[in-house]
């Protein structure tokens with residue numbers, strides 16, 4: 001589904017990513033962890049075509065997307081829930097959901113408003129409310145719903161539950177678990193090792209722009225001390 005190989009990227013004179021390699025296979029839930037500023041968002045932005053990579057290789061669904069424009073990456077089926085949600089504040093919940101809706105890959109059973117409302121009943125209750133007036137947790141639900149409405153082959157969540165109340169976090173985790181059970185491929189950035197260990201297939205840890213650790217949940221347990229030091233939790 002997604003192969004990132006030796007990715008290098010940066011901003012201006014500053015190189016941020018030195019050697020990032022990771023793989024997401026079809027139907028897998030893969031995590032990218034690491035302390036603040038280690039390059040997780042930069043990796044995601046490079047994959048989405050929002051930042052031009054300086055070296056390495058990015059292959060998505062069999063196509064080389066190194067240096068591809070963001071529209072092309074989205075059209076190929078990558079859906080992003082960006083850090084800080086970035087919902088359209090002056091559109092209603094319903095308008096946010098339909099604004100970017102598309103079934104570009106002609107899925108036989110595409111996401112619809114009703115399906116998103118079934119996943120997040122709260123979005124149905126607030127369908128007519130301006131998105132800018134939603135709570136942070138509700139905005140995150142909306143951002144996930146909006147990404148699903150693009151029927152992505154790969155769903156990427158940057159900071160899936162950062163700054164959310166525990167009860168909302170649990171709700172987001174539950175939804176991610178359901179999506180995984182439906183076969184959705186997911187790349188997830190978060191720091192909640194205890195939950196991720198249970199849900200994800202494999203994990204990658206970034207340290208100063210390099211992947212310094214990768215493994216399964218069982219590997220995480222074996223290497224707990226090192227992993228916690230890297231992730232800083």
Ligand SMILES: Nc1ncnc2c1ncn2[C@@H]1O[C@H](COP(=O)(O)OP(=O)(O)OP(=O)(O)O)[C@@H](O)[C@H]1O
Pocket residue numbers: 011014016034035036037038039040041042043083
């Ligand atoms: N637009 C930018 N211009 C210059 N430097 C940037 C820019 N965006 C990020 N950086 C720098 O790149 C480095 C990696 O940032 P990045 O956002 O990828 O980290 P992160 O691991 O996602 O951390 P966080 O969890 O804080 O978002 C940081 O040192 C950051 O200051």
